Amino acid sequence: MTPVTHPLHFTLNGERVCTAIAPHETLLETLRNRFELFGARESCGQGLCGSCTVMVDGQPVSGCLSLSLSAEGCEVTTIEHEVHPDGKLDAVQQAFIECGAFQCGFCTPGFILMSRDLLSRNPNPSDEEIREHLSGNLCRCGAYPEIVRAVQQAAVMLRQG
Numbered sequence: 021m022t023p024v025t026h027p028l029h030f031t032l033n034g035e036r037v038c039t040a041i042a043p044h045e046t047l048l049e050t051l052r053n054r055f056e057l058f059g060a061r062e063s064c065g066q067g068l069c070g071s072c073t074v075m076v077d078g079q080p081v082s083g084c085l086s087l088s089l090s091a092e093g094c095e096v097t098t099i100e101h102e103v104h105p106d107g108k109l110d111a112v113q114q115a116f117i118e119c120g121a122f123q124c125g126f127c128t129p130g131f132i133l134m135s136r137d138l139l140s141r142n143p144n145p146s147d148e149e150i151r152e153h154l155s156g157n158l159c160r161c162g163a164y165p166e167i168v169r170a171v172q173q174a175a176v177m178l179r180q181g
């Protein structure tokens with residue numbers, strides 16, 4: 021029997037794309053299996069860890085919980101999207117490297133997207149506000165102190181332009 025598929029059109033990292041998806045397919049599955057974008061990862065699969073974070077119309081969502089059908093016509097951005105067209109790292113990526121804010125790196129794409137999201141809303145967050153905004157993201161390596169430091173450093177870099 022031919023599997024049922026639905027057409028899906030959306031903007032992915034700035035480009036209009038279309039594909040065919042299964043009705044129950046999650047956005048995480050579509051991005052990884054149909055577009056070979058592997059930056060968002062599945063860990064808990066239940067919306068509890070943030071490793072599958074992607075941006076949909078400027079809002080962070082858990083790709084493991086979002087049905088791809090709900091992305092029809094939306095703008096989806098993943099960690100693979102280059103902030104600078106010349107491929108230069110953005111302030112958050114740079115600060116994560118300089119502060120050693122990761123060990124295995126599994127959680128890092130989710131943390132970077134959430135950190136950018138915070139700094140786009142609050143350019144001068146307190147440590148408490150950073151911890152609060154990133155509270156849905158888990159790091160099994162326990163790099164939390166370095167992550168908070170990296171977000172503070174990125175905030176300074178962004179404020180200085």
Ligand code: FES
Binds near residue numbers: 062063065070072085
């Ligand atoms: S894999 Fe989606 S939140 Fe954990």
Ligand code: FES
Binds near residue numbers: 126127128158
């Ligand atoms: S750096 Fe390993 S899970 Fe966060």
